[in-house]
Amino acid sequence: MSDKSGGTREEKYVKYNGDYFRSVKKFDEENIDYLDYYREIMDFRVANDAKSAPVDPCTWEDGGKHQFDFLKVRGLMKYHKLMDLGCGTLSLGNNAIPYLDVGNYVGIDISIKAIEAGKKLVGESTIDEKAPVLIQSDVFGFDVIDFKVDYIMAFSVFNHLEIKYFAYFCKHVKNIIHGETKIFLTICHEPVRNIRPVRATSYQYSLDEINNILKLNGFGMKIVDTEKYWGRITMQKGLKRLKLIEVTQ
Numbered sequence: 001m002s003d004k005s006g007g008t009r010e011e012k013y014v015k016y017n018g019d020y021f022r023s024v025k026k027f028d029e030e031n032i033d034y035l036d037y038y039r040e041i042m043d044f045r046v047a048n049d050a051k052s053a054p055v056d057p058c059t060w061e062d063g064g065k066h067q068f069d070f071l072k073v074r075g076l077m078k079y080h081k082l083m084d085l086g087c088g089t090l091s092l093g094n095n096a097i098p099y100l101d102v103g104n105y106v107g108i109d110i111s112i113k114a115i116e117a118g119k120k121l122v123g124e125s126t127i128d129e130k131a132p133v134l135i136q137s138d139v140f141g142f143d144v145i146d147f148k149v150d151y152i153m154a155f156s157v158f159n160h161l162e163i164k165y166f167a168y169f170c171k172h173v174k175n176i177i178h179g180e181t182k183i184f185l186t187i188c189h190e191p192v193r194n195i196r197p198v199r200a201t202s203y204q205y206s207l208d209e210i211n212n213i214l215k216l217n218g219f220g221m222k223i224v225d226t227e228k229y230w231g232r233i234t235m236q237k238g239l240k241r242l243k244l245i246e247v248t249q
């Protein structure tokens with residue numbers, strides 16, 4: 001199938017992503033573990049462009065700023081502990097680390113290369129001064145966290161994962177929150193779920209499916225009107241397909 005810009009979808013991946021596409025093929029052919037595959041893709045992307053955008057059409061800079069401004073409007077203060085789940089190369093961290101009190105930013109990512117690249121982008125002196133907690137982990141069990149967090153942002157993370165990871169997150173997140181913790185995450189919603197990734201690393205789910213998993217774990221959800229916070233950009237490209245969800249307790 002061709003599109004307007006010429007070439008098949010596969011040809012476009014080869015053109016823009018090189019080895020990235022080869023690992024998509026590997027995933028299909030060798031039935032490798034999805035998280036290993038995804039880590040490989042992140043490592044590849046980071047090596048090529050550490051400022052690879054969280055989601056089209058945002059840049060690394062404005063993607064992080066949008067998230068940060070939103071959290072501020074929703075009450076984030078310096079003394080809060082913020083967990084940036086799937087923190088990538090610290091686009092949110094670039095704004096939140098300088099703002100928050102020492103040790104109050106907690107970034108978790110599957111890719112150590114993303115975390116290392118993010119530290120360089122934020123700058124050594126800020127990292128030394130603000131001592132963010134940066135953890136490489138691919139499970140959402142949170143065993144290594146022995147404190148409660150006030151905010152969780154998982155921006156463009158669960159829309160890249162099989163739904164079983166979302167269910168696992170919902171079950172275990174209770175260990176690291178308190179009654180007032182605010183939780184925000186994105187999903188890519190479609191009426192019909194796909195069990196294989198579409199477009200390399202995208203997964204989409206119906207809102208009912210997400211709501212049911214949340215309910216089973218004692219949570220509810222509200223859809224955030226992102227256009228109200230971020231304007232018309234939310235109607236473009238990748239952002240258009242994402243819904244920002246507030247998980248309610």
Ligand SMILES: C[S@@+](CC[C@H](N)C(=O)[O-])C[C@H]1O[C@@H](n2cnc3c(N)ncnc32)[C@H](O)[C@@H]1O
Nearest residue numbers: 042054086087088091109110111137138155156
């Ligand atoms: C599209 S990027 C978004 C990064 C960041 N939230 C941002 O807005 O710039 C998705 C991130 O989620 C991370 N990720 C995916 N699965 C993960 C998992 N199971 N545990 C931790 N991080 C994960 C990826 O490595 C990647 O950095």
